Amino acid sequence: MRSIVYSQPGDSSVLSLVDRDVPQPAAGEVRVRVVVSGVNPTDWKARAGGTYGDGLPFPEITPNQDGAGVVDAVGPGVDSVAVGDRVWLFMAAASRPTGTAQEYTVVPVSRVVPLPAETAFDIGASLGVPAMTAHRALTTHEEGPARLGPGALDGMTVLVAGGAGAVGHAAIQLARWAGATVIATISSDAKAALATAAGAHHTVNYRSDDAASQIRDIAPDGVDIVVEVSIPQNADLVAAVLANHGVVSIYADNGGDEASIPIRPNMSVNARYQFLLLYTIGDEALAAAAEDVTEALHDGVLPVGAEAGLPLTRFDLADTAAAHDAVEGDTVGKVLIDVTSA
Numbered sequence: 088m089r090s091i092v093y094s095q096p097g098d099s100s101v102l103s104l105v106d107r108d109v110p111q112p113a114a115g116e117v118r119v120r121v122v123v124s125g126v127n128p129t130d131w132k133a134r135a136g137g138t139y140g141d142g143l144p145f146p147e148i149t150p151n152q153d154g155a156g157v158v159d160a161v162g163p164g165v166d167s168v169a170v171g172d173r174v175w176l177f178m179a180a181a182s183r184p185t186g187t188a189q190e191y192t193v194v195p196v197s198r199v200v201p202l203p204a205e206t207a208f209d210i211g212a213s214l215g216v217p218a219m220t221a222h223r224a225l226t227t228h229e230e231g232p233a234r235l236g237p238g239a240l241d242g243m244t245v246l247v248a249g250g251a252g253a254v255g256h257a258a259i260q261l262a263r264w265a266g267a268t269v270i271a272t273i274s275s276d277a278k279a280a281l282a283t284a285a286g287a288h289h290t291v292n293y294r295s296d297d298a299a300s301q302i303r304d305i306a307p308d309g310v311d312i313v314v315e316v317s318i319p320q321n322a323d324l325v326a327a328v329l330a331n332h333g334v335v336s337i338y339a340d341n342g343g344d345e346a347s348i349p350i351r352p353n354m355s356v357n358a359r360y361q362f363l364l365l366y367t368i369g370d371e372a373l374a375a376a377a378e379d380v381t382e383a384l385h386d387g388v389l390p391v392g393a394e395a396g397l398p399l400t401r402f403d404l405a406d407t408a409a410a411h412d413a414v415e416g417d418t419v420g421k422v423l424i425d426v427t428s429a
Contacts, residue, residue, distance in 0.1 A: 090189035091407040092147045096136035099408035099415075102150070110185065110193045112162035117199045119174060123212035124187040124404075124424040125153035127253070128339075131411040133180075145184035150407070152180050154187030155202055155211025156427070165196045173202040175211035177219055177377065181366055187212075188407050190427050197370065200377045206384045208429055209399060213253070213391045213421045214380055220365050221258035222376040224314040224336035225265070227361040231312065231334075232265075235379045237386075240267035244306040246328065247271045249316040250282030250290065253421055254338060256397045257389065258314040259285040261380075264388040267312075270305055272298070272321075281419070285396030286388075299327035309333060309356065317342035318360075326352040334359040397421050 088109050093101040112118045130150050132138065158172040168174060179194045180186030202211045222235060225245065232239040245262040249255045250271025262269045263286040271282035272293040279290040291301045302310065302324075309330030315321060318335070319342035325335055326349045333356060348360070365373075383389050391397045398420030402410040406424075413422050 088190040089404055090149050091404065092149050093134060094143070094147050096134060096139060096141065096143065098135065099131070099411045101134065102408045102411065104405050107189070109191050112160050112193050114163040115165060115196055116162040116193050117158055117165055117168060117196050118160040118191055118193045119154070119156045119176060119199065120159045120191055121154045121156040121187050121189065121426040122208045122429050123155050124151045124426050125212035125215060126151060126410050126414045126422040126424065127153065127216045128414055129216060130186070131415045134411065147184060148180070149185040149189050149192070150180060150411070151186040151188040151424070152178050153212055153215030154179060154192070154426075155208040158199070159191060167196060168199055168201060173204065173208075173211075174199050175202045175214050176200070177215035177373075178366065187426070188404065188424060197374070200381055203381070203384050205387070209423060210384070210389060210391050212423055213397065214389070216365060217253035218257040218261070218380045218389065219373065219376040220254050220338050220363070221261050221314065222379055223363050223365070223368055223372060224258060224338055225262055225312060227336050227359075227363070228312055228332075228334045229359060230332060234375055235261055235265045236382060237264065238266050240265035243311040244268045244270065244309075244330070245312045245314065246302065246310040247282075247287070247314045248293070248321055250285065250287055251278035251396070251419060252316060253397065255282070255314065255316065256285045259287050259396070260389050261383060263288075264383055264386065268306070270302060270310065278419070281396040281398075283396070284394060293321065293324060299324055302328045306330070312336065314338070318348070319343040319346040322346050322348050326358070329353070329356050329358050331356045332359070334361055336361045336363060338363050391421060393420070399423055401425060
């Protein structure tokens with residue numbers, strides 16, 4: 088089979104296309120023929136040394152956490168999926184040497200989720216890191232729900248920072264599906280159009296001098312949940328618009344690895360700052376996210392593509408290095424790799 092591999096950390100030039108034996112699933116594992124592989128910032132950052140440092144935990148690694156495809160074989164003890172099932176994958180390369188940038192990948196059955204018949208593989212490959220991170224961000228409010236579904240966020244206001252990004256896009260879709268009023272901050276009219284297409288009720292340019300006033304006009308009592316991509320940049324704005332007992336769910340370190348947070352405004356509203364990382368939130372939270380995201384798929388609320396607010400940029404498997412570079416270069420939308428035919 089064709090596989091993308093690297094054996095040392097570095098820029099995208101360390102990636103190479105090789106031929107490898109088709110892997111065999113062990114007990115509790117599933118082999119999937121990958122149709123589409125999704126690329127996230129975590130993928131190029133891990134390859135560049137941000138996860139493993141100067142060394143690698145395995146002699147050879149195939150990148151990419153997310154993907155969608157068809158079950159090709161199952162190991163002993165697997166009965167939740169069967170050969171021929173359409174599935175989406177998450178955390179395929181977490182603590183494992185092989186991700187989805189190859190024609191066949193083997194993953195634990197807990198990371199394999201049925202893909203509804205009506206859901207395209209492109210959507211399945213766009214879930215994983217973005218959708219499950221968004222789910223976690225929307226379920227950390229002390230008085231809010233632990234699970235998402237229609238009505239779960241009724242009466243709440245959600246502010247999504249960076250509404251044109253992949254996580255922001257999923258957060259907008261899931262929050263609106265769950266009944267929240269959704270505000271997205273953006274930096275341009277083009278990105279406002281994307282956030283609106285995703286389902287945001289309101290958009291505000293965070294670069295405007297009166298951004299806090301605009302948000303307060305929409306939500307006079309403040310924002311209940313902030314899905315935050317850059318707290319170093321947005322700390323003052325967030326503190327100015329939080330509702331009493333509001334939560335700031337921080338899922339990325341865009342803008343730097345340190346932030347200064349104003350104490351008095353946050354203290355006055357009993358603010359909670361919740362950091363989150365998908366890889367360490369635990370199996371229970373991952374399973375809940377996978378179930379709720381799949382339920383959202385059945386309701387048709389997680390589309391992708393420019394018309395849905397998430398433009399797709401595609402590459403062939405042999406061009407995985409270029410796909411990684413596109414994500415590192417902040418390509419707007421979602422970067423996908425076509426691996427095998429549907």
